[in-house]
Structure formats: C-alpha cells, structure tokens
Amino acid sequence: MIPNRSPWLHQLKRTRDAVPLGGHLTTDIAIVGGGIAGVTTAYFVLRNTQKRVLLLEADKVAHGATGHNAGQLTSYFERPLHELAAEFGVERAAEGQRSLESAWMLVDQIIAETKLKTPLYRFMGYEGCSTLEHVVSVLKSNEVRRRGGLVPESVVVAKEWLGKANIPPKFDPLFDLVPHKDILGLLETNNNSYIASAASQKGCMNSALFTEELLGYLLDRYKDRFACFEDSHVKSVVLEDGRAELIVKDYKVSAERVVLCTNGFENFSILNNVGKEINTGFHHAIHGRIGYMAGYVEPLNHPPSAISYRTHHKATKKDPTGDPYFYFTRRPHEHTTPGSFNLICAGGPEKVLPNQADYSRQEYCPEDQREIINEFLRANYRSHNDTAREYEFCWHGLMGYTPSGVRRVGPEPLNQALLYNLGCNGVGILPSIYGAYKISQFLNDEALPPSIFDLQDQR
Numbered sequence: 497m498i499p500n501r502s503p504w505l506h507q508l509k510r511t512r513d514a515v516p517l518g519g520h521l522t523t524d525i526a527i528v529g530g531g532i533a534g535v536t537t538a539y540f541v542l543r544n545t546q547k548r549v550l551l552l553e554a555d556k557v558a559h560g561a562t563g564h565n566a567g568q569l570t571s572y573f574e575r576p577l578h579e580l581a582a583e584f585g586v587e588r589a590a591e592g593q594r595s596l597e598s599a600w601m602l603v604d605q606i607i608a609e610t611k612l613k614t615p616l617y618r619f620m621g622y623e624g625c626s627t628l629e630h631v632v633s634v635l636k637s638n639e640v641r642r643r644g645g646l647v648p649e650s651v652v653v654a655k656e657w658l659g660k661a662n663i664p665p666k667f668d669p670l671f672d673l674v675p676h677k678d679i680l681g682l683l684e685t686n687n688n689s690y691i692a693s694a695a696s697q698k699g700c701m702n703s704a705l706f707t708e709e710l711l712g713y714l715l716d717r718y719k720d721r722f723a724c725f726e727d728s729h730v731k732s733v734v735l736e737d738g739r740a741e742l743i744v745k746d747y748k749v750s751a752e753r754v755v756l757c758t759n760g761f762e763n764f765s766i767l768n769n770v771g772k773e774i775n776t777g778f779h780h781a782i783h784g785r786i787g788y789m790a791g792y793v794e795p796l797n798h799p800p801s802a803i804s805y806r807t808h809h810k811a812t813k814k815d816p817t818g819d820p821y822f823y824f825t826r827r828p829h830e831h832t833t834p835g836s837f838n839l840i841c842a843g844g845p846e847k848v849l850p851n852q853a854d855y856s857r858q859e860y861c862p863e864d865q866r867e868i869i870n871e872f873l874r875a876n877y878r879s880h881n882d883t884a885r886e887y888e889f890c891w892h893g894l895m896g897y898t899p900s901g902v903r904r905v906g907p908e909p910l911n912q913a914l915l916y917n918l919g920c921n922g923v924g925i926l927p928s929i930y931g932a933y934k935i936s937q938f939l940n941d942e943a944l945p946p947s948i949f950d951l952q953d954q955r
Contacts, residue, residue: 502564507830526549526755533932556727560759566825591948610710631663651695684803733765735914793888824877845868902921904916
C-alpha cells in the first residue's frame with residue numbers, strides 16, 4: 497500500500513496559517529468549498545460585483561479534489577456531445593460546448609489580471625479510438641459541432657483500417673484518411689489497435705497551486721470585502737425568503753445568497769423554510785467515483801502532452817461517467833534539478849463510491865490500482881520503460897457525477913437564495929471556471945438564456 501501522495505500538493509508551499517471561523521458574521525455572498533470552483537467563483541463575484549464575499553472551507557484550501565486530480569485542462573463533457581444533443585437539442589448542446597470552450601479565455605483573463613506564476617501549458621491533445629463504435633461516436637459529435645456553428649474537430653482515420661468501409665457515408669466530410677503510422681505517432685503509441693484519432697485543445701496545470709495563489713491575490717486585493725476561513729465545516733444551511741443562514745461550528749453566518757462549490761458530498765443539511773424540501777433529493781442525486789492516478793518523473797526530452805485512449809469496454813447505459821478510458825499527461829516538473837524533468841501522470845481506474853461516508857483522503861493507494869496504470873502505460877505509451885520506473889506519486893480523489901453528466905450551475909429552483917457550481921463529472925477544471933463566471937452573472941442580476949447547466953434541466 498502507498499500513501500495518497502499527490503504531486504500537486506507536493507509542489508504546494510503554503511505561506512498562510514489556516515484561520516478558522518471564530519465568531520458570528522454577516523456577508524452578502526457565502527461560498528462553501530475552497531477548491532478551484534469556490535476560489536474562482538470568489539474571484540469573479542468580487543471582480544464583477546461590489547458584494548462582500550465569505551469563503552468557507554471544511555479542510556484546507558485546494559486540498560480536496562483540486563489537489564487530487566489529473567491536472568488536465570480539457571473542454572469536453574464526459575458524455576458525447578451527440579448524446580447531449582439528443583437530450584437537450586443541437587442548439588443548446590452546442591451552446592453548452594461553446595461555454596466550456598470560453599473557459600480558456602477566462603483562464604487567460606485570470607492569469608493576465610492577477611499576474612499568477614503557476615505555469616499553464618497549452619497544446620493540441622489527442623483521443624485514440626479503437627473501435628468502429630468509438631469512431632462513429634466521435635463523428636456524430638463532430639456533426640453536432642458543425643450543425644451548432646462550432647468548428648469541427650480534426651479527426652483522422654487509418655487508411656489501412658478495413659472497418660472504415662462501415663463508417664456511414666454522411667460523415668465523409670468530417671474526417672480524413674491518413675497512414676496508420678501517423679495516428680500511432682499522434683498517440684505516441686505502438687499499440688496497433690488504435691485506428692483513429694481526434695484532436696482538440698488541451699492543457700496541464702497544477703490546479704492546487706493555481707487556487708492557492710489566486711486566493712492570496714484575493715485576500716490582498718479585496719481586504720475590505722473578502723475573507724476566507726479554513727477548518728470551518730458547515731453543519732447546516734437554512735434558507736429563508738431572500739437570505740440564508742449557515743451554521744459553522746458554534747457560529748452563524750448570515751448571507752443574502754449561498755453558493756455551493758463542492759463535489760456534491762457536503763455532509764451537511766439544507767433546510768428550506770419557504771418551500772419544498774431540497775436536502776434529500778440533492779444528496780442522493782450525485783454519483784460518487786474514486787479516481788486513481790500515478791506519476792513518475794523522466795528526463796525533459798518531450799514537449800507537454802495529454803492523450804486519452806478509449807478502451808474496448810462499454811459503460812452501462814445509465815452510467816453518467818461515459819465510456820471508460822485511460823489517459824496520460826506530460827509536463828515539466830520541478831524535481832531535484834528544476835527544469836530538467838517531465839512529470840508523467842496517468843489515470844483511468846475508478847471505483848464506485850457506495851456511500852459518501854466511506855471515502856477518506858487518508859486511505860492508502862492500493863497496489864493493484866497502480867499496477868493497472870502501469871500495465872496501461874506499458875501497453876500504450878511508447879516511451880514507457882517500467883524496468884526503470886519508480887512511481888514517486890500515487891493518489892486518488894473523489895469525483896461527483898451529476899445524473900446528466902453536466903455541471904450544475906445556477907440558482908436552486910426551490911429557493912434562489914441557494915446557488916450551485918458543482919459536479920466534477922470527471923473533467924472539472926475548465927467547467928469549474930466557466931461555472932464561476934456564470935455565478936457572477938447570476939449574482940449581478942444579468943438576464944441569461946436557458947442552458948444545459950440549469951438545474952431544472954437536471955432534476
């Protein structure tokens with residue numbers, strides 16, 4: 497068994513003491529959750545409104561899923577876009593995709609305005625397809641992109657693959673034929689089972705370091721209307737007409753609005769005093785998955801990259817996590833000699849969380865999960881040499897999947913004193929940032945059109 501050791505927290509050098517809530521307070525906006533969703537929500541609310549903001553974190557900022565993820569930035573949904581189009585319609589699904597892609601500009605805006613030093617690596621990433629079903633699914637989503645006014649992704653299919661004859665002719669304009677070896681080159685693999693590849697913008701970032709650095713900026717820039725309290729577990733949220741009261745330890749926080757920026761497993765009660773019950777349905781609507789990841793360092797001899805590999809297995813029809821897949825990322829990493837090493841991270845194995853109380857970040861990483869990841873790298877990453885590999889990092893994190901596989905962003909329909917920016921759904925960094933910006937729009941009383949992120953679409 498291996499300790500749950502995340503490379504992101506390993507790089508995180510905190511200079512702040514954890515200050516818990518020590519008295520009753522009143523604020524305009526109370527944000528629950530100090531991960532990347534909560535801190536970027538605070539950033540956009542402070543930047544775009546004149547409201548006072550209070551951030552409450554049960555543990556330490558960035559030490560939850562934000563410090564135990566894959567560190568990959570990608571602007572796609574876990575569910576194929578064509579499935580979302582079948583549920584919400586092409587126009588609304590395409591607008592949802594466009595919204596996620598807008599998060600790239602929001603990240604750039606944050607870094608430019610705050611002068612953050614956390615490295616962000618951006619590049620073209622790839623998805624490997626190994627079956628006709630995978631290829632057709634990618635092309636169906638490409639068709640939705642085209643019909644919805646988005647630029648289709650670049651999809652290439654192996655000339656030598658006999659199964660290409662079974663691709664419906666209507667998709668011919670949406671892919672190109674190339675030599676098989678070119679696809680294997682894009683995927684950095686010698687595994688001949690991959691017969692197609694789709695390209696999209698991807699990135700790598702230490703979201704824990706980014707979040708901690710951004711918090712420092714907010715504490716300095718908005719001293720007069722922002723405060724953050726760690727080790728401050730919320731026991732309950734009581735919703736009234738036009739306001740909310742949070743019980744934190746033995747203290748009360750009164751706020752006009754409260755925003756939940758959590759993974760969906762809050763372990764606190766929500767009491768709505770002016771309408772129907774919220775709590776029961778809310779807590780049982782989020783599906784839990786424990787994601788396992790492992791990482792090692794190698795010489796800095798390849799550029800940053802992120803590649804996912806679709807397996808031959810199928811997900812169950814009601815599983816919001818989509819088809820299972822493995823992935824790896826590569827980016828420069830500070831090590832014994834800064835600037836001389838890449839960090840290789842890989843993941844894919846997940847376990848269902850039957851009961852939210854069963855998860856603990858203190859649990860060790862099982863050896864079998866690391867070996868599954870090692871087997872994946874051995875079979876797929878051509879530069880992998882496991883005889884010389886010592887995994888310095890092995891970690892796990894709790895992911896919350898909404899029933900639709902789409903992030904929940906916006907007011908609670910039963911009482912708009914409560915808002916949400918939650919639901920990792922396996923790809924959480926960019927959706928969190930987009931959700932943060934959209935929350936600021938709601939709190940600024942902007943009129944927003946219906947979207948797939950609205951709660952009434954997901955209940």
